[in-house]
Amino acid sequence: MKILILAGGKSKRMGRDKALIERPDGTRQLDHIIALAQSISGDILVSTNSPEIVPSGIPVLPDLNPGDGPLGALASFHQAYPAEAVLLIGCDLFLLDKATIEQLINAHSPDQSATCFKSRIDARPEPLCAIYESSALTKASSSLASNEYCARHFLEALHPKSLDLPTPAALDNANTPADLEEAFAKITEGVSNKSVKVLYFAKLREERGLDEEQVETLACTAAGLYDELSFRHRLSLKLDSLRCARNGDFCEWNTRLQPNDEIVFIPPVAGG
Known part of the structure; x- marks a missing residue:
């Protein structure tokens, strides 16, 4: 199983590339997520059409479906690695920690289409820190062909194995400057x-x-x-x-x- 880091979003609401944002400790967010993934596995890829932002030595997976969001990245991954499962991680998860990823991997059920966490807010599946089996990835292209781009709806249709979060705020993401200030407050002041x-x-x-x-x-x-x-x-x-x-x-x-x-x-x- 490979780890695929999503770093291809346009970040319109944030007004700047979230992958390049400096965290409170001065680390770029993309570098932070890469280091976190590397602490779990050496088999990682970054999904982006801006390879210049990725550190040297880290493989890049071009998005064959620009603008199609996470499902486009999943479809591109499946085309490149048709027999492999993938752990998908969004680059804008500023509070993601190693314990959360490890629990997901340890609870992973290859006999189910996907393994994920439930949102702490509404208990629905979280698509941007989830494991997708190769059998599920075959459906990503068909969803895109039907003009269905919502990653959460796609994951729900897979009837995934859903877990409770070990660290409740770990999958809080940041889409706007206000979200980012909230995330940084949680990082520096605690949750x-x-x-x-x-x-x-x-x-x-x-x-x-x-x-x-x-x-x-x-x-x-x-x-x-x-x-x-x-x-x-x-x-x-x-x-x-x-x-x-x-x-x-x-x-x-x-x-x-x-x-x-x-x-x-x-x-x-x-x-x-």
Whole structure:
């Protein structure tokens, strides 16, 4: 089984290549993920059409389906290695650790199409740290031919073996600058569970179906908390359309949360 690192995304929401982002210790994210993979196996590849970003000596797998996302990378891998299974790892997993990868490999079931973790937010399969058998990879090209590009839907259709995460925040990814600040806060300040009170108004109250609730969260920042809630409850409003208040005072999105805080997310005024 090979390890395939995805480093070919356009990172439009981040505004820069996530593979090249410097972590708090000064290491490029791509180099960090490569070192993590190498601590598990020497048989790794990087999926990218920008080979110049990959350290010397690391094999590169060109994406034969540019713009098709993770499924395009899986299809390219299967074309190059039709008999092999693959452990797919997204380059934007800033909190991924060795223990999480090792648990996935140890629990790997070759007799099932895929082995993965369940999301800590909604318990659905996580496609970007998962093992795909060669029998499953044959279906990637057919999904693309049917204009089906969602990696999570693809993985769900495989009826994978799904595991609980040993480190709850290990697969939190970062797609925006606010996500990145949240990830770096978790890296530098640690991850701890806390209980906060959340108040909803206007459209958010309509979508959530309640005025307030007590929430258990691993988020370090107000933005991280909204991201968790938005993902879990499919809230439609984007972060940049909202304001936030903590304990009665307006606050910045990078404000650090404390246990028992009261957090209010304030939608725009209708017609304003």
